[in-house]
Every structure is written in C-alpha cells, then in structure tokens.
Amino acid sequence: MIQEGVQRFAIPDCGPRKGDEASREVCRAVTQVLRADLQFENLFKFVPQSLMSAIPPMDPENPNFADWKGIGASVLVITRAQVTGGEATVEVRVHFVDTGQSMLAKRYSGPADNPRVFAHQASDDVMTLTQYRGVARTKIAFVSDRDRVPGRATKEIYIMDYDGYNPRRVTVNRSLNILPNWSPDGRSLAYVSYRRGNPDVFVASIYEGRSADLTGDKGGAAFAPAISPDGKRIAYASSRAGNMDIWVANIDGSSPRRLTSTGALDTAPTWSPTGQEIAFTSGRSGSPQIYVMDTEGLNVRRLTNVGSWNDAPAWNPSKQFGEIAYTARLENRTFDIAVVDIATRQVRQLTQGRGSCEYPSWAPSGRHLTFACGRGGKWQIAVADRLGQTITMLPAGPGKNEQPDWGP
Amino acid sequence: MIGRFALAGVVIALATPAWAVNKDIERLQMQIAALQGQIADLQRTAEDNQREIKRLGDTLTEQNAFLRKALQDRRLQDDALQTALKEFGDRVSELEERLQQPAPAAAALPAPAAAGPEAGGGPGPGLAPAAPPSRELYSQAYADYARGNYDLAIQEYREYLRNYPSTDLSDNAQYWIGECYFSKGRYDDAIEAWNQLFRDYPASDKLPDARYKKGVTLERLGRRREALVEYRAVVERYPNSEAGRKAREKLNP
Incomplete structure (x- = not known):
C-alpha cells in the first residue's frame, strides 16, 4: 500500500x-x-x-x-x-x-x-495501490450554449473527461437543457429540459441515446434532479402541489412523495452518502439557506448560519468527509464556493476573486470538486482539490460552460 | 310579497255591491291609483333592500376572504417565527454551553454570529479545540451517524445523555438514537428509543417527528394498525406541523 x-x-x-x-x-x-x-x-x-x-x-x-x-x-x-x-x-x-x-x-x-x-x-x-479510487477515468457533465440556435434560448448537456478533453454532446433537442446529475453507475444522466415548453426532469441513458420524461404528466415545473447513492430513487424540486417543494420518487418517476411543505421555496436536493438524509436549499427563514432533513422530510435542521445567500448544496459522496459544498454569497455581491462541515458547521471558503463561482459538485472519491466560474457572459468550468489549494480552469471549449456535475 | 297582498285588497274593493255610486267608483279609482303608487314605492323599496342585502353579502364575502388570507399569512408568519425562534434558541444554548466552559476554551471561542469565512482553509491551530466537550461529543455522534457508523453514533449519543441529560440537545440526542437504529434496520430498538424520548422529554420539539417516525417504523414491521394509531395521534396533537401534514396523508391516501 x-x-x-x-x-x-x-x-x-x-x-x-x-x-x-x-x-x-x-x-x-x-x-x-x-x-x-x-x-x-x-x-x-x-x-x-x-x-x-x-x-x-x-x-x-x-x-x-x-x-x-x-x-x-x-x-x-x-x-x-x-x-x-x-x-x-x-x-x-x-x-x-x-x-x-x-x-x-x-x-x-x-x-x-x-x-x-x-x-x-x-x-x-x-x-489502486493507495486507499483511494483514482479520478483519471471519471467524466464531468456540463451545460453549454456552444451549439445554440440563433434567436432561441438553447443549452445542451455535454460530457467530457475530468481534465476537460474529449467533450461530447448528450442532448440534441434545441431547447434549454440544464442541471445535469449523474447516476452512480455512470450510465445515465438526469437533467431538466424545456423541450416541451415546461421544465421537466428527464433521465438520459447516455449509451442508448434516449431520454425518459419523469415528471411531464405530473403538472407544475420540475427542477434540480438528484439520483440517490444506490441509484434507486430520485429527488427533485417540483411545483406540482402549488409551491416549489422537494419530492422523492423511484428512479423511473413512479410513486412520487412530497417531502417538504412549508410554503417557502425549497429546491436543490442532494443526498447524503448513506442515502439516509437530503440537504436542500430553502427560503423558509427569509433568505436561501442550506437545510438537512431525513428522507421522510422530517428532522429538519438549518445547516448554514454565515452568509446572506446559500444555495446549490452538494454533499461530499465520501463517508470519510462529512461536508457539503455550496454556492455562497459571503461578504460581497459575487458568489463563491464554500464548504460546511455537517457536524461542527465550520465553514471554509474555497474560491475568492474569480468573478462568481457556482454549482459545486464532488468527484466520486470526494477528494476533488468541480464548479463553474465566470464574469459577465464568460463562464468556464474549474476543478480543485477538496481544500481548494489548487484550482484549475479546464479547457472546456467554446461557449458559456456551466453547471458541471462530476460523475463516475 | 308586499305587492301581492296589496293587489288582493284591490280585488276585494272591486267586489263591493252594485249600488255604489259613480262618486264611490271615482274615489275607489283614486284609491287604486294611490295604492298602485304605494305598490310601486314598496317594490322600489324591496328592490333597494335586496340590492342592499346583496351589497352587504358581497362585503361580507370579501371580508371573509380577507380574514382567511390574513389568517393564512399569520400562520405562515408563525411558522417562520417558530423556525427563527428555534434556531435562535439553539444558537443561544450553544453559546451558553460554550461560555460555561473553562476560560482558555472560551478565549478561543470563534464568535459564531460574526464567524466570517476562514479565508483559504480551516481554522488556525489555536481554534481547533474551541468547541466544548458537550458540543464536540454531540457533533461527533452526528458525524458518525452521517458516515453510517450507527453503532458508534449510538454509543456517542448515549455518552452525551449520560453527561448532559438536560441540555437543549439532550432530547435531540435521544431522538437520534432512534434514527440510528432505524437506519440500521433495528426497528424494535428504534421504537424503544423514541418511546424513551416520549417518557423522558415530554416537552421536546422532536415529538411530532418522532411519533410519525414511530408510525413509519411500525409499518415496516407490518404492524399497520398500531402505525395508524400513531398517525392519528400526530394529527390530533400536532395538526399544524410537517409531521401532522404527512400523518394526514397517511390516513387519507
């Protein structure tokens, strides 16, 4: 070893x-x-x-x-x-x-x-000679407008090697396709598509080249899908009951259950590595903050106490690190990536002075993370070690590239 | 209504004996004209009354809707206030605990309200042991729960309860013991842990959630009838809680 x-x-x-x-x-x-x-x-x-x-x-x-x-x-x-x-x-x-x-x-x-x-x-x-799983063959999914159709708001989902090489397009439907999320086996991507006008959650089988609509028949808008660590369930935000709440369904979309119902906006669910808890963003205390609950939607606790705007939580998938990365507005008007320890609630700030950095996502080993940074219309994808000591902008290609999700 | 009675009066008047003289007829005709005028007046008044009633009704509907909305807003505000109050309470008790610690630890206390981000990494070396043992133990127990080390977490929550049986987090620790057993699939032990929460901490804010989870656990054990009893109890005792809403859904799927 x-x-x-x-x-x-x-x-x-x-x-x-x-x-x-x-x-x-x-x-x-x-x-x-x-x-x-x-x-x-x-x-x-x-x-x-x-x-x-x-x-x-x-x-x-x-x-x-x-x-x-x-x-x-x-x-x-x-x-x-x-x-x-x-x-x-x-x-x-x-x-x-x-x-x-x-x-x-x-x-x-x-x-x-x-x-x-x-x-x-x-x-x-x-x-394999160490105690950790290597990162070199992992892929990152992301959203880009590089193939936009003039006069239409088009964004498609792409995947690339973890180092930014070999980008490949996954969705081809000339509408808005956003918020990709990998299945743990690396064979599917959940994402939000406006292809039928209304935002709904789809799951793409990337090697078979087809997508299933999970929420289209349920009414309301659906956002921010997150597949559970065992690949059997999917959490997402939906307004089908009148208000944006967190829902959990089977991975095929069946048996949806509503987890939150405060009347405030709840969104951006992320699973704990054991699959027993879900962190999410809620506006219930006035400003968006990160909360944690069990998979029944009970035992709800507020996790973030620092910052006026905390969103897009990503639970580190390694049980070794009990922490959640998120998009934080701390001192100034821009957003930065921060990480909160789920037990001590201590916060460390990962990015600073790179314009805004948003949408963190962890590598499967939990030892690295990716996020998008930008100023104005220029957005590119970055990778970093979990302490943020080395932050590298990836050669992700043309267009505005954002919302990365690090997959197996 | 009033109009028809008046007309009946006119018919009776016309049925008077034939010996009535022209003058009488004339007078009668004048009376009829007067009555017709009165009827018209009465009809107008009736219509006015109806309009007034409708207006009052509309106003009442509006006021009802307004009151309902105000009540709803109030309930939302109450929820928000309760959440805020609970968070505030948690922070206060956390601070109290920290302040009760010996001076060196208190000196290193990182003021939580103003705790800015520690730029470029973790806390300085002197800050690391700032959390007092009680808080540390509680945090460690949750860290182990989150890792899936349920047995260790149970031990640590028990340890916490042995040392700190009556802090603001003690009932939470007891609740978490149930959660650990539940996550392990040891459902009987989970129920027992929550029963102990009901016995030892009857004022705990975790009661609605614990009672609902006890129902879920009973269902997993195939004891559906007992589960329904728990759900009913949640609906009756904590109708406005999140657990109350979920219990209602369980009772009326």
Whole structure:
C-alpha cells in the first residue's frame, strides 16, 4: 500500500519500443497525461524533471535503482509504448526504488488515436495501490450554449473527461437543457429540459441515446434532479402541489412523495452518502439557506448560519468527509464556493476573486470538486482539490460552460 | 310579497255591491291609483333592500376572504417565527454551553454570529479545540451517524445523555438514537428509543417527528394498525406541523 504524502514519484519519459513517429507520439502523450493525472490526485510528491535528466539514461527493462534513489525517488513508474497498424500497446510498471520490488505491471492496447485513455487507465491502476479510487477515468457533465440556435434560448448537456478533453454532446433537442446529475453507475444522466415548453426532469441513458420524461404528466415545473447513492430513487424540486417543494420518487418517476411543505421555496436536493438524509436549499427563514432533513422530510435542521445567500448544496459522496459544498454569497455581491462541515458547521471558503463561482459538485472519491466560474457572459468550468489549494480552469471549449456535475 | 297582498285588497274593493255610486267608483279609482303608487314605492323599496342585502353579502364575502388570507399569512408568519425562534434558541444554548466552559476554551471561542469565512482553509491551530466537550461529543455522534457508523453514533449519543441529560440537545440526542437504529434496520430498538424520548422529554420539539417516525417504523414491521394509531395521534396533537401534514396523508391516501 502506498501511503499518502510519503512517496516521491519519478515518472521518466516513456520509452518507445519502435523508432517511428506514431510510437513516439503515443509515448509523449502517455508521459504527459500520466504525470498530470497523478499530480492531480494530490497524494504524492514528484521528482522534478531537471533531476531526472541529470542521471544516466535508463534501460527500461533493467533500471538502475541506485540512480533513482540518488535523486530522492521512492517510486519509479516506467512506461513503454509502440504503435503497429493504428493499434497502440502501452505498458506500465511500478517499482519501489528501495527494494526494486515490482508493485504493478499492466499492458493496455487499443486504437492509437486517443492515447490519453491509456494514461488515464494507467493512473487509475497506480491509484489502486493507495486507499483511494483514482479520478483519471471519471467524466464531468456540463451545460453549454456552444451549439445554440440563433434567436432561441438553447443549452445542451455535454460530457467530457475530468481534465476537460474529449467533450461530447448528450442532448440534441434545441431547447434549454440544464442541471445535469449523474447516476452512480455512470450510465445515465438526469437533467431538466424545456423541450416541451415546461421544465421537466428527464433521465438520459447516455449509451442508448434516449431520454425518459419523469415528471411531464405530473403538472407544475420540475427542477434540480438528484439520483440517490444506490441509484434507486430520485429527488427533485417540483411545483406540482402549488409551491416549489422537494419530492422523492423511484428512479423511473413512479410513486412520487412530497417531502417538504412549508410554503417557502425549497429546491436543490442532494443526498447524503448513506442515502439516509437530503440537504436542500430553502427560503423558509427569509433568505436561501442550506437545510438537512431525513428522507421522510422530517428532522429538519438549518445547516448554514454565515452568509446572506446559500444555495446549490452538494454533499461530499465520501463517508470519510462529512461536508457539503455550496454556492455562497459571503461578504460581497459575487458568489463563491464554500464548504460546511455537517457536524461542527465550520465553514471554509474555497474560491475568492474569480468573478462568481457556482454549482459545486464532488468527484466520486470526494477528494476533488468541480464548479463553474465566470464574469459577465464568460463562464468556464474549474476543478480543485477538496481544500481548494489548487484550482484549475479546464479547457472546456467554446461557449458559456456551466453547471458541471462530476460523475463516475 | 308586499305587492301581492296589496293587489288582493284591490280585488276585494272591486267586489263591493252594485249600488255604489259613480262618486264611490271615482274615489275607489283614486284609491287604486294611490295604492298602485304605494305598490310601486314598496317594490322600489324591496328592490333597494335586496340590492342592499346583496351589497352587504358581497362585503361580507370579501371580508371573509380577507380574514382567511390574513389568517393564512399569520400562520405562515408563525411558522417562520417558530423556525427563527428555534434556531435562535439553539444558537443561544450553544453559546451558553460554550461560555460555561473553562476560560482558555472560551478565549478561543470563534464568535459564531460574526464567524466570517476562514479565508483559504480551516481554522488556525489555536481554534481547533474551541468547541466544548458537550458540543464536540454531540457533533461527533452526528458525524458518525452521517458516515453510517450507527453503532458508534449510538454509543456517542448515549455518552452525551449520560453527561448532559438536560441540555437543549439532550432530547435531540435521544431522538437520534432512534434514527440510528432505524437506519440500521433495528426497528424494535428504534421504537424503544423514541418511546424513551416520549417518557423522558415530554416537552421536546422532536415529538411530532418522532411519533410519525414511530408510525413509519411500525409499518415496516407490518404492524399497520398500531402505525395508524400513531398517525392519528400526530394529527390530533400536532395538526399544524410537517409531521401532522404527512400523518394526514397517511390516513387519507
């Protein structure tokens, strides 16, 4: 088991098994993406490249561990690649430098046109040596107006790799499609669509390319779907009883039950990792604040006491971290991402001075989160570690990109 | 009504004997004319009266609607006030508890009302142990409940109750023990925990929720008739609570 914060990784350049440009190109991509992936995990230290180039060239099949020990490396990650007829084969080996012991040896093959996939797979395999689940193959769903139709308010749902690459469109209906939420198995996305004029909750089976309307026959407007951690239930806000309340239904939309009925606006439900509680936004005390209740809609407690406007709660899906990220208006007119400890109610502010940042969503491991930041009409998606020490804006492509939801 | 009686009078008048002289007829005709005038007056008055009655009726309807709305608003305000009051009470008792702690801890007290966001991460090293043991224990118990460590949470809530049997959070701790057992699927123990809440904290603000949850738990045990008794009790005792509304729904699905 690799321990957090202790190991110093050396990831030398990938060694192509053949001298052709295609093999070298795959190698370059694998080196670059694997380094970025493992750095993003925020668990290890790394030997700087300047030190790695100071030691004699390595024979990948027979590394001189003493050299690596000499520059302070404790874990050595060796990668090799070759391309034959458009098919790439990538190998990764992980050694403890101290003993030379091999901890992991994997070989991947597939089409050579997207070598990032091999690096992501390798990163997640390295992460199996830790107690955490890797983030490299996770996807982020988001909303963008990049394919808008002139003269119409159109936004569609897209998914992309966690690092912002390979965006793909999920909805194609030339209306407003917003607030995506992943199912825990990563096969479906719940979202709100205005395709029939009225906002309703849909669930898209992204690999089958179809969407089911969950709330269209119930009347009223429906918003902010959130699928339960076991994938069997879905919470959302609906005005079908006259006022915007939190409802919970089976994942196919059947047997809806109303959980809240204060007469105030209740919305933005998010499930606790055990599925026993739901946090949500309510205006019952005058300004929007975050509340927590059980799945019967009882035992309601107010969670946030700081800030005049707190909305869009996202419960950290890891049981290890009892915390909820949310959109907060703290001192000034802009919004920032804040995180509240559900037990002590202590608040930490994650963003500052980036315009407004909204709609936080956690990675499945709960060790990172995503949100959208913008000024004026320019909105882009950011990712950060859970303490907000490193915040990176993703290359999410053209248009206004917002409301990210981090999925499996 | 008045008009018809007057006409009956006219018919009787016309039926007087034939020996009546022209003068009499003339007088009668004058009387008829006078009566007709009176009838018209009476009809006008009747219509006026009806209009007045309708107007009064309309005013009354309006006033009723207004009163109903005012009452509704008032109820909403009461709910909001109660929520605010409860939150205020919670904060006060939390502060009281903190202030009761020894001086070093009190010195490190992060004023909750003004507690701005700690820019760029967690509290400073000196702030970490600021929460007094009672609050800390209670928080820890909930943290463990949220993690799904129900057994540990039950132990911690019990520990809390042993040390602090009569704070503003004691009834909550007892309620949570029921919640922990419920989440574990230990329904009999959950019911027992809530029964103990009813016995030990008869003034608890958790009673409506606990009694409703006891009903839900009984249903899960297949004891539907007993569950209905609980729902009925919730409706009767706490008709305006969230639990009351849910119980009504259970009774009239």
